[in-house]
Amino acid sequence: MRGDLAESRQSKDASPVTDGEDIKRILKERALRLAKEPEASAQSVPCLEVLSFMLAGERYAIEARCVTETMPLRNLTYLPGLPGFILGIANVRGRILSVMDIKKFFDLPDSGLTDLHKLIVVRHGTMEVGIVADGLLGIQEIPKDSLQPSLPTLTGVRENYLAGVTDTGTIVLQAEKILSDDRILVNDEG
The missing domain is CATH 2.40.50.180 (CheA-289, Domain 4)
Structure with missing residues (x-):
């Protein structure tokens, strides 16, 4: 069990650290994708x-x-x-x-x-x-x-x-x- 905890800490430490600017950029990209109007399907049926x-x-x-x-x-x-x-x-x-x-x-x-x-x-x-x-x-x-x-x-x-x-x-x-x-x-x- 202690080995699993140590592995999880290492993998957490190995993940890239993003700064505040990266987080803002990622959130802004997500917001823009979500804010787009859904494209009208050519097959939409009245x-x-x-x-x-x-x-x-x-x-x-x-x-x-x-x-x-x-x-x-x-x-x-x-x-x-x-x-x-x-x-x-x-x-x-x-x-x-x-x-x-x-x-x-x-x-x-x-x-x-x-x-x-x-x-x-x-x-x-x-x-x-x-x-x-x-x-x-x-x-x-x-x-x-x-x-x-x-x-x-x-x-x-x-x-x-x-x-x-x-x-x-x-x-x-x-x-x-x-x-x-x-x-x-x-x-x-x-």
Whole structure:
């Protein structure tokens, strides 16, 4: 053991001693290397940032740029005479929003509402709507070139609002198409 200690002292003594100027130069070189902007890869793929959520046992996503906020579904006021997919209205920070159940809009199985449901506030232009989700999964980036145009199982109304389907089966919706649908626009002219 004493031999190991003696060897370590000798190797330490044999290492070159650097003065303060050498240390400053080395640190400056390191700082300059670390401060450089990373080079843009020629193979960088444009990505789509989405909010993923669950709906009737399936994974859905909507572009994050259209989502203004998310929250638990609370204080829903039901109104008579609305289309079946409009559940009612909710006061969200002083704004009265229509609350849309896209499960009914897409003719998906509905299991009723619970305190666990979430409200996704979606905006496109001047239109802002709350969309009910079974649960939120979070924000993720999806490479645009990985989106498939459709799946054979996605027929009917869902296909009209589809941005694509990921290789993991997440169905990416186009918020602007949903919010500009004639069925949810109310014309007050008489």
